[in-house]
Every structure is written in C-alpha cells, then in structure tokens.
Amino acid sequence: MxxxxxxxxxxxxxxxxxxxxxxxxxxxxxxxxxxxxxxxxxxxxxxxxxxxxxxxxxxxxxxxxxxxxxxxxxxxxxxxxxxxxxxxxxxxxxxxxxxxxxxxxxxxxxxxxxxxxxxxxxxxxxxxxxxxxxxxxxxxxxxxxxxxxxxxxxxxxxxxxxxxxxxxxxxxxxxxxxxxxxxxxxxxxxxxxxxxxxxxxxxxxxxxxxxxxELLAGAGTRVRALDPGALHRALAAAGLAHTPAGGGALLVDADAEAVGRAAAAAGLVLLELGSRGAHGLEEMFLSLTTTPEGTAR
Structure with missing residues (x-):
C-alpha cells in the first residue's frame, strides 16, 4: 500500500x-x-x-x-x-x-x-x-x-x-x-x-x-463512414452529439450500438466503428494537460 x-x-x-x-x-x-x-x-x-x-x-x-x-x-x-x-x-x-x-x-x-x-x-x-x-x-x-x-x-x-x-x-x-x-x-x-x-x-x-x-467509460464511440457528410446528418437526426476526431472520423457521445443503428437506418457504409479504446487515454490526457491548469511550466 x-x-x-x-x-x-x-x-x-x-x-x-x-x-x-x-x-x-x-x-x-x-x-x-x-x-x-x-x-x-x-x-x-x-x-x-x-x-x-x-x-x-x-x-x-x-x-x-x-x-x-x-x-x-x-x-x-x-x-x-x-x-x-x-x-x-x-x-x-x-x-x-x-x-x-x-x-x-x-x-x-x-x-x-x-x-x-x-x-x-x-x-x-x-x-x-x-x-x-x-x-x-x-x-x-x-x-x-x-x-x-x-x-x-x-x-x-x-x-x-x-x-x-x-x-x-x-x-x-x-x-x-x-x-x-x-x-x-x-x-x-x-x-x-x-x-x-x-x-x-x-x-x-x-x-x-x-x-x-471509470475514467475512460465516457470516452464514447469513434466512427468513420464512406460518406462523412451523410454520417453527420444521420447522427444529428438521431440526436447523437458528436465532434470531429481527425482523419474523417467522428467521436459520438453514445455507445457503438446506437451509432451503428443510426448509420444502418441511413444506409451508410461504415469504415470504422468502435470504442475510442486506444485513443481514449491519449485524448483525455491531452485535453487535461493542455489547459492553463494542466500545462507544465
């Protein structure tokens, strides 16, 4: 201990x-x-x-x-x-x-x-x-x-x-x-x-x-579609909040099932769908340590 x-x-x-x-x-x-x-x-x-x-x-x-x-x-x-x-x-x-x-x-x-x-x-x-x-x-x-x-x-x-x-x-x-x-x-x-x-x-x-x-539980879902614009519209229509994640992907404040259902309902071809996983810690680290409180002297 x-x-x-x-x-x-x-x-x-x-x-x-x-x-x-x-x-x-x-x-x-x-x-x-x-x-x-x-x-x-x-x-x-x-x-x-x-x-x-x-x-x-x-x-x-x-x-x-x-x-x-x-x-x-x-x-x-x-x-x-x-x-x-x-x-x-x-x-x-x-x-x-x-x-x-x-x-x-x-x-x-x-x-x-x-x-x-x-x-x-x-x-x-x-x-x-x-x-x-x-x-x-x-x-x-x-x-x-x-x-x-x-x-x-x-x-x-x-x-x-x-x-x-x-x-x-x-x-x-x-x-x-x-x-x-x-x-x-x-x-x-x-x-x-x-x-x-x-x-x-x-x-x-x-x-x-x-x-x-627990810290990474709220990381959400990372998704990328063949038609990024259509994906954005489908997520908005389903009421799923999302933000750009680079490389044409979006980070969605929802689980993978909800995102997948929204994409399927719009007939979209997905290239990537899953938990933020390996990106989660890195993104949380950067978001915390690049603020005025977290930036190193």
Missing amino acids: IEVAHLTKRYGAQLAVDDVSFTCEPGTVTGFLGPNGAGKSTTMRMICGLTPPTGGHATVAGRPYRRLPNPGREVGLLLDASAQHPGRTGRETLALAAQLLGVPESRVGDLLALVDLPASAARKRVGAYSLGMRQRLGLAQALLGEPRALILDEPANGLDPEGIFWMRGLLRDFADRGGTVLLSSHLLREVEAVADRLVMIGNGRILAQGAKD
Missing part, C-alpha cells in the same frame, strides 16, 4: 507539487501521468524520502519510507536507471545490493535471468550498458528484496518494443500476485495496457484520478 496525503513541495517561489493525494492499493498498477515538469518525479522522490516535502506526508506499508527498517524489502525503486556505478559489473551491482538487503546471493542469478540479462551482459561493466540494459538491471535491483511495492519512474525508457511488452507482463504479474505498483511513464498506450488506476498531474496538481475503466 502506498498512501500520499496532501504532499506539497516549494522551491523558493515555485510551487512544484501542490496538495497531491492518492492511494495505490495492493494488487493494482497505478499509472502516474503528466507532461514534463508536472511534478511526477518530485512526488515520487518525496514518497521515497529523497526530497523532503514542504507539507503533507507519504507512507509505504503504513510507514514513512525513511522509517522502514529495511526499505528494499518493502519497496523496490527505479527512479533513475543511469544512477548506477559505471565501474561495477551488472552481477557485482546486484551482489552488493543483496548483501545490503540481507537476501541470499542466489537471488542474483535468478533476477538476472528474470530480466533477461545473460551471463555475458552480467560480466560487463555498467558503464558499457545501453539505456535498455540499465533499465533491466534497475528492475532486477528493485525486485531483489522481494518487495511488496514497486515505484518506477519511466522504466520503459530505452527499451525496444519487445522489451516494453516484456516489462508490461512482469508488472502485471507482480500486481496479480498482490503487489502494489506506482508507474510513471510518458508511453500512454503502454500505461493503458497495464494500469488498473490512473492519476494525472499537471502543474503540480492532480487533474484526474480513479479506476482506468
């Missing part, structure tokens, strides 16, 4: 995080979304005790991070994949962390296998790693202490599509086994694919939060 209550952070006259509150429950992945400079990383650093808050507090497993007796056994962190000693090998990095956490060194090999870093890569110095390899090593280190929670800031940076798909499965499996995941990412489609809950932040303030399905 991760609980954030009224976290606030000022840097002189700049209010970087403004009264942020949310909860991440066991068994869930929470996507933490916002434009650059919105306050995501600062919030995560306050949760982890790396940045002292001006106001409010955060707890992990019921305690402030700094009061956890062995933090790595409760929460795994990956806040900056580049913050690893470049002179150590991947295996040495994990072996040292295992000693500090008090876990068997046998877990080092298990975690290297889990994150798909082969023996040849484990023998290399971290300074020679690509960003994707550093991310995999960072995930291994976060999981080393068998924590109940993960806090990850942009963990997909540097991963190829196969790696992103792999990471999605790893995080989903962790949550399905009762773990808690707080995931910050700019890859909206990937967050939508794995997250149960969403927290959107802009200019240091929470703009929206809740269960993903």
Whole structure:
C-alpha cells in the first residue's frame, strides 16, 4: 500500500507539487501521468524520502519510507536507471545490493535471468550498458528484496518494443500476485495496457484520478463512414452529439450500438466503428494537460 496525503513541495517561489493525494492499493498498477515538469518525479522522490516535502506526508506499508527498517524489502525503486556505478559489473551491482538487503546471493542469478540479462551482459561493466540494459538491471535491483511495492519512474525508457511488452507482463504479474505498483511513464498506450488506476498531474496538481475503466467509460464511440457528410446528418437526426476526431472520423457521445443503428437506418457504409479504446487515454490526457491548469511550466 502506498498512501500520499496532501504532499506539497516549494522551491523558493515555485510551487512544484501542490496538495497531491492518492492511494495505490495492493494488487493494482497505478499509472502516474503528466507532461514534463508536472511534478511526477518530485512526488515520487518525496514518497521515497529523497526530497523532503514542504507539507503533507507519504507512507509505504503504513510507514514513512525513511522509517522502514529495511526499505528494499518493502519497496523496490527505479527512479533513475543511469544512477548506477559505471565501474561495477551488472552481477557485482546486484551482489552488493543483496548483501545490503540481507537476501541470499542466489537471488542474483535468478533476477538476472528474470530480466533477461545473460551471463555475458552480467560480466560487463555498467558503464558499457545501453539505456535498455540499465533499465533491466534497475528492475532486477528493485525486485531483489522481494518487495511488496514497486515505484518506477519511466522504466520503459530505452527499451525496444519487445522489451516494453516484456516489462508490461512482469508488472502485471507482480500486481496479480498482490503487489502494489506506482508507474510513471510518458508511453500512454503502454500505461493503458497495464494500469488498473490512473492519476494525472499537471502543474503540480492532480487533474484526474480513479479506476482506468471509470475514467475512460465516457470516452464514447469513434466512427468513420464512406460518406462523412451523410454520417453527420444521420447522427444529428438521431440526436447523437458528436465532434470531429481527425482523419474523417467522428467521436459520438453514445455507445457503438446506437451509432451503428443510426448509420444502418441511413444506409451508410461504415469504415470504422468502435470504442475510442486506444485513443481514449491519449485524448483525455491531452485535453487535461493542455489547459492553463494542466500545462507544465
């Protein structure tokens, strides 16, 4: 369980995080979304005790991070994949962390296998790693202490599509086994694919939060017809509110069945009909973060 209550952070006259509150429950992945400079990383650093808050507090497993007796056994962190000693090998990095956490060194090999870093890569110095390899090593280190929670800031940076798909499965499996995941990412489609809950932040303030399905439930239907003008007239005649969506498509404030019936009654040939789906999160994100309140400084 991760609980954030009224976290606030000022840097002189700049209010970087403004009264942020949310909860991440066991068994869930929470996507933490916002434009650059919105306050995501600062919030995560306050949760982890790396940045002292001006106001409010955060707890992990019921305690402030700094009061956890062995933090790595409760929460795994990956806040900056580049913050690893470049002179150590991947295996040495994990072996040292295992000693500090008090876990068997046998877990080092298990975690290297889990994150798909082969023996040849484990023998290399971290300074020679690509960003994707550093991310995999960072995930291994976060999981080393068998924590109940993960806090990850942009963990997909540097991963190829196969790696992103792999990471999605790893995080989903962790949550399905009762773990808690707080995931910050700019890859909206990937967050939508794995997250149960969403927290959107802009200019240091929470703009929206809740269960993903509930937030996107009002996304409506996306439809495109061979004759766009006739489709517009058919929807208007049926009393279905709609707006342009680009590419000749319309977004309709109704379910797919109602839209389909209106099009069928007008004898229209449809080229596309369905939930906003993959477009939903992206469009909601843009609509919230491009307003004066949500635009990043």
